Amino acid sequence: MRPDKRQAILRGALSVFSRDGYSRASIDAIAKESEVSTRTLYNHFADKADLFRNVIQVSASEAADDQIAIIGRHFHKVTDLEKDLAAFGKAMCAEHGNATHFALVRQINAELTHIPAEAIEAWQETGPRRVLRELAARLDGLGFKDPKRAAVHLMLLTMTGDPSISGSRPDDDDIAAGVRVFLHGHDVEKQRAAAT
Secondary structure, eight states: OOHHHHHHHHHHHHHHHHHHHHHHOOHHHHHHHHTSOHHHHHHHOSSHHHHHHHHHHHHHHHHHHHHHHHHHHHSSSOSSHHHHHHHHHHHHHHTOOOHHHHHHHHHHHHTGGGSOHHHHHHHHHHTHHHHHHHHHHHHHTTTOSSHHHHHHHHHHHHHOOOTTSTTOOOOHHHHHHHHHHHHHHHTHHHHHHHHO
């Protein structure tokens, strides 16, 4: 089995799954996009579910690496919590350079009930949960009482756009307001005062 063929299949499958979703994607379309025969595809992957699980893990891992790098840059030295968290939120929203991965995520969310549970679990563990664990560790170092919950809240309040507009992204004012709500809700100053 040639690694270059496997990579070509993964790239082609990512393109097809992100465009067509899991249910509508066909092995024939993936083979054509990957410029391989269906036989070659089946030499590398057992079936569509196996291929999808591998695609989402590779894609989620790359996206998580990018997001964890942003967390590292923005939590390296926090001097003004509100300002620094707003800058972090802006960077996370601007980072979506991997548009194909996030198109795939939208497809996954649209068809959760049609995708094998083990593929969803693999995606969650490889991508979103990994990012949340890293963010929680950084928030723990800043004195948050419940850093795991705080990480979820910070992501929701700074990365979610207008829910009435599909795919909308928050603007800078939305992110700044989200950070203020986040800090008020977690009452960080009182927590820090109580710890001293």
